[in-house]
Amino acid sequence: MTIQAEPRAPQRAASPAFPHAITDPSLVPVERYFDPGFARREKEKLWPHAWQMACRLDEILRPGDFTEYRINDQSILVVRESADTVKAYFNACRHRATALGNGSGTFHGGQIVCPYHGWRWNLDGSNSYVYAQRGFAPDCLAPDSLRLRECQVGIMFGMVFINMDPAAPPLATALAGIAQALAPIGFERMRVRWWRHLVLPANWKMAQEAFMEAYHIMQAHPSLSMGAADDDYDIDVLGGNFECFAGGHAHLLPSDGSVPVPGMSVADYFTQFNNALYVGTDAYATDREMFLQQSLAERDIDPNEYPKAFFEALYQYAAGAGIPLPPPATGTTGYAHIFPNMTVLPAYGNSIIYRVRPNGDDPESCLFEVWAVQIPAGSEDEPDPPVLEGPIAIEDWPQIFKEDFRNVAAQQKGVHTLGLRNLVLSGRYESMIVNNHRMIDEYLSR
Amino acid sequence: MTRRPARVRVEPAGIDIAVAAGESVFAAALRSDLTWPTICYGQARCTACVLRVVDGHQNLGPLESVERGVLRQLASRRGRRPSRDTRLACRLTVTGDVTVEKKGAQPNPPGARPRAEDPERLA
Structure with a gap:
């Protein structure tokens, strides 16, 4: 779907839906x-509620690698779960809210460990250890209440996108149009x-x-x-x-x-x-393109045909x-x-x-x-x-x-x-x- | 080009593990299906993974500031000054063959997960 955004005469409609809403696109x-x-x-x-890029895939190359994504006052841990899967967790211990990761690094041994009381999670978000469980009410230890809270994750363009809203439509729906337009890049x-x-x-x-x-x-x-x-x-x-x-x-x-x-x-x-x-x-x-331009400068090329010659040289260079x-x-x-x-x-x-x-x-x-x-x-x-x-x-x-x-x-x-x-x-x-x-x-x- | 993995001999268990360039000894041990004492799982916090370098000092990777700070604190807890023989397995990289001593480093029983250990049970 294409939105037509044509110029219009400057004017402001009477009643915006909320303060400072756009009432005239221009x-x-x-x-x-x-x-x-x-x-x-x-x-x-x-x-x-919006899909947003949390990190590049090459920031978390190996299972256990993580990086922290921050937006406003939210902190989200983006974790490479396996060679093919990435998870995103709200960065808070289920016990007393301690942030589980800071900056970027690797969770070794497949364990995310709270530095405060030692509670642990597997990379899939399931809890693997609660210290001295006997002291907690059984309801508090139910696997679902111990599980780390997740964001939706989608991968496109070599980037990890997250959405904090579990009800948001998937990334492919949100990026409809632009995903297809940029695919050839x-x-x-x-x-x-x-x-x-x-x-x-x-x-x-x-x-x-x-x-x-x-x-x-x-x-x-x-x-x-x-x-x-x-x-x-x-x-x-x-x-x-x-x-x-x-x-x-x-x-x-x-x-x-x-x-x-x-x-x-x-x-x-x-x-x-x-x-x-x-x-x-x-x-x-x-440097790659500058090198090509230098080598083309020594050749006799019709100025109007220059881009064609450049791209031919580029693809030849790339193939080699x-x-x-x-x-x-x-x-x-x-x-x-x-x-x-x-x-x-x-x-x-x-x-x-x-x-x-x-x-x-x-x-x-x-x-x-x-x-x-x-x-x-x-x-x-x-x-x-x-x-x-x-x-x-x-x-x-x-x-x-x-x-x-x-x-x-x-x-x-x-x-x-x-x-x-x-x-x-x-x-x-x-x-x-x-x-x-x-x-x-x-x-x-x- | 990538160099061949270095060999790290872990005593007293007498196990050799291959450690890739840039990899920590701790990460290599877990990858090689060893139990290695830890409770923070490689975050340079708990000091349970600490090891003693027996041989191959010339092949030790650099001591970075986070590890230096943790080792200083560990030494002061024991009323000593830091020793160049003491390193954190979760931060130690190697550039060639090294022999280390770590009690509690053992092959995993088949099918077992890496296990946490008492933090005071040090090398």
Whole structure:
């Protein structure tokens, strides 16, 4: 199902379903970005019911490996139960609530052990030991009351998604549309090159929205607009054709391959775009693609045929190096948002992945994570679990990220100013954002 | 390339176990179907898994801060200073062959789960 998000005249309907609900898709009430009541509503009605990425599968490679996922005031242990199964447990001892795991690690011997009184559980959540059982009433020792409380778990794109709501529909239903659209990208084959984060002084939605449109490229990223000013830079070429799904997800459809910068050849634009992202993000384009571009520079290639030559060289290189690249995707660019808080920007068998979460209960602070992932050569051993770097200060990020993070901080300052009631969104260029707010409100009105 | 697993001889039971690169001696012992004293199951908390290094000191993996802290506390409990011969099996990695002493490390009876032991029954 496709949601049509057409531009509309700015106006605000009379009676929203709850405070600061969206009543016109092109207007976002500013309170959604700072009001504690609105954040509380998200905490009660969105996060405990929405599917969300808890970790990558490669963080918990072997049986017993675990990592702790935190959202608002909830702590959830994601545990590799066996080679094929993953479980997620609310991180609390059934005796007196002690958190059973902290950070990440391995539960050895298949035992999750409470550090307080030594109660133990098997990796499947069943209790295996209660110290001095004779002191407890029999009802307290019933297997069902001792069993760890579970979240639903679903695996997609090499990631573990959890849902705290036992009544929520399965992951495949929640991700309908986007699961199929992104399947050709091969996310599940990718492994982490690096994983970095920072704490941004902004609402989690404000932060992620900086990465959910390409409309800002002309002004915010000179290295990507390459000297094309104002309307000379044709945003419709790479940021005007989104397909939005009912579940709040969306992706960018492929363009006709024309160049958004007037007077630039296809070859120059293609290579400079990769160069800018390589330097400006340390991702998207990697050493692998830079190496290919260098070797292509020594060949005589028709500038209009450059992308074709690049992809031929890429697949030839991948075949020789044993890199299992999937065939080129034809129905999507791969640039996509997965509701409620992930955005992906893949290219050439690698990707930038963003996940943004509220920082505890503070509506004006968020945890912003970035992964650079890539499909490695097939014969390589499974590497150790990735390690999260940071928090890294805004000024210490590569140039393009720095430009985005600075704007996010400036926006969070601006939403407080008197006289500003709404942000204004383009139904064409910012429809991923529009669609995400629409779905948030579906949750908040339940 | 992955190196061959190191051999760790466990005395007094006289059992050899293969320990992979990066693997702890404790994890290797459980994988090899041994009972090894523990009550925290590898979380560097209970100290029940503590072992004595008899030979092969040059092949011991690095002593990281968590293990160092636990060993210091264990030594002070016994009124001593820490000894380089004392390590936590659940944190000890090896880069080559080593001989260790651990009373209570035994082959599992067939079909049995790893069993918890008295924490004060130390090596």
